[in-house]
Amino acid sequence: MDRKIYVVLTQTGTFFSRxxxxxxxxxxxxxxxxxxxELKQLYSFGRRKIYFPLHAGFVREQIDGGIFKLYKRTSCRVYELSVTEDEYNEVKEIIDRFESEHDRYKYNFLGILAIMLHIPYQRRYHFLCSQFVAYVLKEGKIINFDKDASLVKPEDFDGIEKGQVVYSGLLSQYAY
Structure with missing residues (x-):
């Protein structure tokens, strides 16, 4: 175990997040x-335009830019996961594939309803933020959740195997 990856949970305080x-x-x-x-680059599914949450899909986020810059009181919890070199490379390769076709990927708005109803629901090229991270970790052979990736919620990352909390507080004050 000589490499690390990070799972970041946040709460911005936007109307949608509240x-x-x-x-x-x-x-x-x-x-x-x-x-x-350093969390120089975060990968997720979310809004592509700060003021228009319905235009959403695969996004690259910076902790000092975009929605996080607008909502300076964003709270977060950062998990560090120890992985092998091969696992790290596999995760990077998966993320690179998403990046290379980022316009193809959309936010899975119907997936929100499916989670509320506890119904697994996968649409090609559509993800929720937690579904995306669960998918990457599962495909990277790092974590296999005990449920379908489409049903994974942010709270399911609490206590994840191989992970430990390295920071909890305001995202704007994160110091590596």
Whole structure:
């Protein structure tokens, strides 16, 4: 185990995120994955335009830019996962495939309803943020959740095997 990847849970405080929090009663409602401790680049599914949440799909996020810059009080929890070189490379390759076809991927809005109804629901090229991170970790042979990836929610990352919390607090104050 000589490489690390990072799972980042956040709560921005946008109207959409507060509505989700009201329903789930969980502190975090967005999930991203990063390949470096500095979190220079996060990968996820979310809004592509800051002020228009319905235009959403595969996104690259920066902790000091985009929606996180607008919502400076964004809270987060960062998990560090120890992985082998091969696992790290596989995860990177999976993310690279998403990046190379980023316009093809859309946000799985119907998946939100499916999660609420506990119905596995997968659409080709459509993901929720937590579904995407679960998919990457499963395909990278790092973590196999005990449920369909389409049903994985941010709270399912609490206590993940191979992971340990390395930071919990304001994202704007994250210091690696």
């Amino acid at each position: 509505a989700i929090k009201l329903y789930t009663r969980y502190n975090y409602n967005h999930t991203s994955i990063a390949l470096d401790k």
